[in-house]
Amino acid sequence: QVQLVQSGAEVKKPGASVKLSCKTSGYTFTSYYVDWVRQAPGQGPEWMGLINPRGGNPSYAPKFKGRVTMTWDTSTATVYMELNSLTSEDTAVYYCARDRGNSDRFDYWGQGTLVTVSS
């Protein structure tokens, strides 16, 4: 069965960076884009960007350009998301999700990783 399993919760200080992982299984990794979506407490989801495991440059939402880097490792079917210069506004649950196309609907989601930014 399709699974996306994310790394554990993180606590970071303002100004720090965080790198999250998302290990996929149960499908052909290179056949689907993988996106990152975050959700601040009590808010709706917010799209951050996506990677195409077949290659090419990731696509980032304008709000995060210059501060986010998404990478992947085909050998382990794992996707990574690094976010720099953290502030308290980055406190959120971060999800990876399988994309049915290229910026399309999300049919499978990871369990989420809580990132808390606090001094």
Place this chain on the structure above:
Amino acid sequence: IDLTQSPDTLSLSPGERATLSCRASRSVTSIYVAWYQQKSGQAPRLLIYGASSRATGIPDRFSGSGSGTDFTLTISRLEPEDSAVYYCQQYGSSITFGQGTRLEIK
């Protein structure tokens, strides 16, 4: 494209029908509208895509409709397990989500 959902909260009894609205700030091609259900502490679950197509395993009590700037999720014959927050998403111009409608089953 901004998405505004209404109402913010809906409280209904089992067996009733729920009608959730999603309005876009400009026209969205209907094939690029989806709805998700999110229960407390869980990831969102895809319910509807292409405005009206049910995702795999979603019961026919859930239906979607709409075009242009106005889209609707209808849940008929409400069950206690339908208590959740529901989000609309558009993926026709980048990707955005609405702020959600909380559905409470009395």
